[in-house]
Ligand SMILES: Cc1ncc(COP(=O)(O)O)c(C=O)c1O
């Protein structure tokens with residue numbers, strides 16, 4: 095199995111190399127040269143497998159023997175042993191043929207744990223074998239940061255640096271990152287927004303000369319192929335639990351960097367019958383505008399009640415465009431340089447192909463609060479603001495009501511108490527329900543915090559990293 099860059103000008107890499115690479119040297123993202131695919135009979139034979147056993151089936155073809163089956167089994171077992179629910183990704187029914195897939199049962203209460211627990215153990219294994227030390231660098235709008243820190247904090251061969259946009263993540267999200275006081279964990283609050291953090295991470299991957307000798311950067315964002323790969327698994331898991339592959343299933347996915355829904359698209363390409371894939375966005379709606387009106391232009395980033403999706407430049411959209419443009423790296427280079435000036439237009443044929451693959455919908459904050467309240471009143475189920483956007487998008491765009499619709503629950507509501515309070519406040523100002531943090535986080539608000547606020551300037555960030563690694 096080889097991995098190639100979406101921009102066509104970087105060397106092809108093996109599995110272990112791609113896990114350590116992050117961004118390709120030509121600025122593109124790595125994808126498998128050939129996607130593994132499974133027959134319906136093979137997928138059907140996986141019904142009833144545990145999440146871990148299913149993960150092995152889906153992931154093993156990408157690894158392609160570079161890591162032994164026994165070691166891969168061990169990495170997967172360690173990745174999911176800290177989840178609070180034995181099903182790992184339980185399904186909860188919220189309406190007729192409508193389900194929520196709870197992806198927040200991991201240690202940091204967001205879907206990021208699925209890939210980042212796996213990636214942490216995978217890196218630990220690869221780096222120990224190579225006797226190599228790396229610097230992990232990541233950008234977060236709130237959830238990737240804590241999940242990555244949790245995945246890497248115990249790795250002897252990793253120092254981890256996480257940039258979050260100062261004052262733009264929830265207090266729970268910030269404290270989940272900044273109260274980890276391990277010597278190898280460094281939190282930077284950047285005076286900018288998430289796009290600034292992500293731009294800085296990508297620029298740092300392109301030129302790593304600021305690092306001390308012998309160190310290289312490794313990515314924990316979804317530019318790292320291993321992130322996407324691990325997220326494909328739960329599409330298979332949910333489908334099998336609801337009668338797939340004998341019947342199709344649809345998915346609604348709250349979307350920011352396009353990694354999660356891209357994993358769903360890949361599951362479909364790999365043979366899983368998926369009827370509808372719904373892109374659900376908040377007011378930062380570039381992906382919805384692109385699919386519905388061929389308007390892929392950058393607007394100012396809006397600060398919403400679903401902060402983790404406050405993203406304008408969606409990294410993984412490039413991976414989709416690579417497929418839609420017939421895997422021509424030169425076309426992607428052209429489009430991406432067009433987009434650098436603020437906007438890009440898709441060819442009509444490409445657009446209609448994209449529309450056949452994805453539905454899309456946009457929700458503002460007022461409607462996000464309304465759907466949280468509505469679902470709570472209907473079923474007693476409490477949605478976090480990101481998941482709520484997925485549920486509303488599912489209901490608004492659904493075509494076949496006899497096909498199960500699975501809404502990906504990407505975060506636990508306790509991460510966003512302010513939004514929940516606003517949604518469930520009654521006319522007399524009291525709140526019906528306040529979501530509690532799980533017991534392992536009961537003292538989060540009294541733990542000591544450590545982080546450094548830096549201005550939005552790459553030289554300052556590089557100096558900080560360099561000194562920390564000295
Ligand atoms: C809670 C939550 N929901 C949804 C998303 C969107 O996921 P993606 O960036 O993979 O599209 C994110 C982060 O991006 C998130 O943290």
Ligand SMILES: N[C@@H](CCOP(=O)(O)O)C(=O)O
Nearest residue numbers: 234235236237238315316402
């Ligand atoms: N929502 C994310 C943003 C980063 O996305 P990623 O999937 O590329 O890591 C976050 O919570 O940090």
